[in-house]
Amino acid sequence: MAQPAPAIQDLVLVGGGHSHVEVLREFGRNPLPGIRLTLICHNVHTPYSGMLPGLIAGHYQFEETHIDLRPLARFGNARFIHNSVVGLDLQNKHVLCESQTPVPYDLLSINIGSTPATRQVSGAAENTVPVKPISRFFAHWETMRTRLLERDSPARIAVVGAGAGGVELLLSMQYRLQADLSAQGRDANHLSFHLVTSSGGILETHGHRVGRTFDNELTSRGIQIHTNHEVVEVRNGALECANGAVLSFDEILWVTTAGAAAWPASVGLDTDEAGFITVSDTLQSTSHPDIFAAGDIATMVDHPRPKSGAVAVRQGPPLAENLRRHSQNMPLRRYTPQRDYLALISTGNRYAIASRGRWTMKGKSMWWLKDWIDRRFMNKYSDLPKTERID
Ligand SMILES: Cc1cc2nc3c(=O)[nH]c(=O)nc-3n(C[C@H](O)[C@H](O)[C@H](O)COP(=O)(O)OP(=O)(O)OC[C@H]3O[C@@H](n4cnc5c(N)ncnc54)[C@H](O)[C@@H]3O)c2cc1C
Numbered sequence: 604m605a606q607p608a609p610a611i612q613d614l615v616l617v618g619g620g621h622s623h624v625e626v627l628r629e630f631g632r633n634p635l636p637g638i639r640l641t642l643i644c645h646n647v648h649t650p651y652s653g654m655l656p657g658l659i660a661g662h663y664q665f666e667e668t669h670i671d672l673r674p675l676a677r678f679g680n681a682r683f684i685h686n687s688v689v690g691l692d693l694q695n696k697h698v699l700c701e702s703q704t705p706v707p708y709d710l711l712s713i714n715i716g717s718t719p720a721t722r723q724v725s726g727a728a729e730n731t732v733p734v735k736p737i738s739r740f741f742a743h744w745e746t747m748r749t750r751l752l753e754r755d756s757p758a759r760i761a762v763v764g765a766g767a768g769g770v771e772l773l774l775s776m777q778y779r780l781q782a783d784l785s786a787q788g789r790d791a792n793h794l795s796f797h798l799v800t801s802s803g804g805i806l807e808t809h810g811h812r813v814g815r816t817f818d819n820e821l822t823s824r825g826i827q828i829h830t831n832h833e834v835v836e837v838r839n840g841a842l843e844c845a846n847g848a849v850l851s852f853d854e855i856l857w858v859t860t861a862g863a864a865a866w867p868a869s870v871g872l873d874t875d876e877a878g879f880i881t882v883s884d885t886l887q888s889t890s891h892p893d894i895f896a897a898g899d900i901a902t903m904v905d906h907p908r909p910k911s912g913a914v915a916v917r918q919g920p921p922l923a924e925n926l927r928r929h930s931q932n933m934p935l936r937r938y939t940p941q942r943d944y945l946a947l948i949s950t951g952n953r954y955a956i957a958s959r960g961r962w963t964m965k966g967k968s969m970w971w972l973k974d975w976i977d978r979r980f981m982n983k984y985s986d987l988p989k990t991e992r993i994d
Pocket of ligand 1: 864913
């Protein structure tokens with residue numbers, strides 16, 4: 604007598620972030636029996652955060668800094684749906700997309716990242732350029748660069764937010780634009796650069812020594828730092844600050860603290876006060892055990908960590924392992940993230956500053972180390988083993 608076909612489970616990955624690229628690679632290397640895998644992402648090319656400042660500075664090409672999700676999904680035996688997820692029907696277990704029929708799931712994993720929070724400050728969304736989504740920012744950057752280089756009068760450029768992302772971005776933009784001006788035989792001081800932050804210092808989550816080192820670097824490169832300037836309103840070209848100052852600029856980029864998409868909280872998933880999905884040590888939602896989350900969109904309730912690509916990358920292997928175990932009704936493994944990471948922050952000019960805890964080191968060699976680590980990461984997802992690849 605014919606045996607009934609084994610039930611197929613639908614595992615849906617929402618977002619092609621740093622953790623899901625590892626899940627796809629892992630399932631390509633060790634296929635999951637009885638699973639139909641689907642990836643839904645609104646980008647075909649997903650950016651690798653570590654190399655974005657180098658892309659802006661002109662050290663890398665677009666393809667070197669983005670993972671093409673189509674061959675990676677094929678390698679992972681996943682179907683790829685190029686669409687934006689707008690919600691979930693938790694009752695009927697469907698993923699709701701912007702322009703696609705609902706996608707059913709038995710098991711779901713969310714790795715959609717974050718975007719700089721513009722909602723809290725009036726006028727920020729309308730009058731500044733958010734650095735994420737990166738695909739939109741990169742297009743804007745190219746237009747902004749052309750506009751600035753065609754201009755005859757001086758221009759003032761500001762970045763709001765003095766975390767690693769904001770500082771790296773500002774230094775990279777300055778390096779690129781000054782190189783462009785020199786190539787045109789023009790005065791590099793035609794453009795002035797400003798960093799605006801509500802805090803009393805810069806890079807505050809990285810410790811005093813790193814903050815001081817970057818303070819010196821920015822000052823020596825003529826960048827003006829406006830600390831204790833909490834922006835409360837943005838009008839066309841002007842930042843109104845809580846201390847009464849009004850700062851005027853020609854270009855304003857918004858790189859403040861990470862904010863969460865609204866839909867995870869609105870559909871009824873447990874979230875923290877900022878709207879990030881709360882997960883346990885197994886990376887499972889604290890309210891829905893058939894839903895996992897990783898990267899910026901997830902907050903590990905017992906091990907909160909700053910939102911960073913490094914954290915998202917490291918969550919990839921335990922996420923893949925627990926999705927596999929969950930689908931096979933095996934006990935899940937607990938994961939404890941590292942307390943601190945080696946941070947390699949570049950200064951735009953092929954120079955970087957490394958820090959871990961209280962230890963710091965700087966120099967061209969730190970840039971080469973960062974470049975080597977970043978390229979090795981990218982090769983893992985673009986140089987897929989041909990023998991196992993399904994085309
Ligand atoms: C300028 C800058 C520089 C930075 N440099 C560093 C660095 O050097 N090192 C570091 O560790 N961190 C860095 N960060 C932080 C880092 O970018 C984030 O922490 C990291 O990208 C988070 O990874 P993730 O996997 O959670 O999500 P992401 O990398 O943001 O990936 C999310 C994916 O999901 C997709 N997606 C989003 N929403 C939806 C949706 N609704 N439907 C479908 N798909 C969706 C996106 O298109 C994207 O492909 C930097 C940030 C900035 C702004």
